[in-house]
Amino acid sequence: MKIVIAGAGEVGTHLAKMLTNEDHDIVLMDSDADKLRNISDQLDLLTVTGSANSFIDLHNADVYKADLLIAVTPYEERNILACIMAKEMGVKKAVARINNGEYLLPQNKEKIKKMGVDELFYPESLAGKEVASSVKQVGTRQLIEFSGGKLILMGIKIRENAPIQNKTFEELATYDTKIHAVAINRFGKNIIPHGKDYIRNGDIIFFITTRDYQNKVYELTGKEIFPVKKIMILGASRIAQKTIERLGDHYRIKIIEIDKEKSLEVADRYNNVMVIHGDGRNLDLLKEERIERMDAFIAVTGNSETNILSCHLAKKMGIRRTVAEVENIDFMAIAEDMDIGSLVNKKLIAASYIYKYTLGAEIAQAKCLTASEAEVFEFIAKENSKITSATLKDLSLPVDLTVGGFIRNGEGFVAKGNTLIQPGDKVVIFALPSGIKDLTKYFK
């Protein structure tokens, strides 16, 4: 597939990195030649220096031959214009990054689509959604619902008190057949477990199960569900604002922002939150605002270090649920080690969101697993595709892929060795970065 990525910012670069690992032809555009040179030293792609909204530069990037344009410059007007222009020049599909939630409203979406922009995405909004859901789902690091909750994927950190600690996965399977562990994140690395592997303290285990068995998973992992009512948010960034919108009115939210202007703006926009103007790194201020009474603490300032450290602090103060935005991918493993609860990275989230357009097969959903570059997909099995040809046991899937479960006739099932996928099933499949390129083979 030929893909043109306009904008070598964080999202663009990360996408390019992910996509070059597969057999895609990537052209990366940016107006900063030095930035491009650095990237092209590391990645096998073509770079074009130029503006995303210039006909000549788009032509130089061979947009007319491309299958997909991903416009991810920092300016939404430029992104949308680039999509419209590229569409005119013959690109098959165009996706733009925006910073304005208004465009995403259903009544406006159609208008935008008419202009030639096939899909819009808003990284901060996606991240806000992620943050809100991880606050709601206490106990899990990540919770992804498939087909409206018919199947769920839960990422749970194993601690000392977990009954399944030091058991093998084979033993786990005997507890309940409706729970399937698809992956482990151990020391920042993703592994697909085998029956003989042990569950260790500190692992994050990803379970696939149905809604009815959700509580059983909490029981096995020794997690206690507590209600979240009071939330403190550090930083009134766009992610924070999107999170507030997602959370709704059922929470008592305090938000700390260092910038006066921004504090006023947020206070003006949301009247269900209390905005505190001050430095979130100031412990006295936090104590004054009764941080120890909070149920959840969310750190989403633009600075990853601040977020990590303040979450660490919050954990020390006894807050059970913390979420930190960590934009620097290299920090994620360190942050995971520091034990600061859920991590959110808007680049990874946005990249997986776009990712699905690059996969040829029919795909309903793609999500990245927290604190890692592994992905989980929801594919629709087509007639005569390879995945339907034999039972999972006999398919001999590569070691970096594993089927977690499937949804048939609106009902979720956990995959087993003797499962035979039928055409029309929605298959939840987990893939390490190295396995993604094999995926489409099974669904075509």
Next chain:
Amino acid sequence: MINLKLIIKIIGSLLIVEGIALLIAFGVSLLYMEPDVNSLLISALICIITGWIISSAIKNAHGKFKKNDGFLTVTLVWIVFSFFGCLPFILSGYIPSLTNAFFETMSGFTTTGSTILNNIEYIPHGLLFWRSMTQWLGGMGIIVLSLAILPSFGIGGMQLFGAEVTGPVADKLTPKIHETAKRLWGIYVILTLIETILLYVGGMNIFDAVNHSFTTISSGGYSTKQASIAYWDSPFIQYVIIFFMFLAGTNFNLIYGCFIGRFNKLRKNEEFVTYLFIILGFTAVIFIGLLITENIGKEKTFRDAMFQVVSIITTTGFATANYLNWIPFLVFTIFLLFFFGGSTGSTSGNIKIMRIILLMKNCRCEFKRILHPNAIIPVHLNKHSVSDGIIQNVLAFFITYILILLLALVYFY
């Protein structure tokens, strides 16, 4: 930290490629059944077996392949290739000393074209073919070849490519390095084929035609005859060779552009236009000079002038006339050409036209900067400004080049 494991593994698999090339030369020698048959076969087997042992013995070679790894690999490849490539010369006894054999092979792989042989016709066909082939492999670059045929180089491909491709900036034709390398080699092979056919039509036998197109396209200049191209007193052959030497000194990206119908890229490329005008200008000066001093007929004078100019500027080194016997003014003019070289991204050597252009333009800009200390005066090339980093790189290259030249001069003197 240098990734030695991976570097050695890459060199191991490249040795297998060299072994296969030696096998082809062995095939040629079989046609003639001369005394070099065994030496070529043994060398091929040594290469393949050594390569196979190295690449299968090294397990778990992975991890990051950085820039310094790329440079080290490329440098090592030339040395290792020359060492293994000189085996047939030694084993057959035609060039018995290691020094001479190594010199001859290194001169081949680097397409320098200097030879220690003083009776080329005495060497059997298989070895001569191998000698030309070293230039052909070295011309487009062994690394580029392996990037084209061995897809496993995905890792670090860019580093290797950047370390081998000539010129201040490495350009890609396609997003995937593997595809770019394939296309470059595709053009290279097509040009070689066309030249072989034309030379054959012009009266060379098929062996000489293949050998000479190998060494023309690679701008190497090894001949199968002691008298070089002058052996064939055929204007047609000489014009064909002039044309292909010219192509060998052209940026292959531009030639690829012509293949896919983008001819206007030629016109817009400052380097190509300069390259063309330098050749035409020098040819005109020498043509007039020769016309006055020598009396060999207008057509022959023109042909001699152009052949020498193109041969020297592209660093090919074929000769149809002994320019040292010309008048001092013309010898000096020819001598100037030794400082140019072909275009970047071509198979030719030397400083290269693009660097010369940048040096000259930078000089002019420097003068302007003295007059207008506060003015921002970037150097432009192909209508884009060139970053200071590249200018500095070119200056450093030029100084190093001249220093090495001076050192060699002092040493030989």
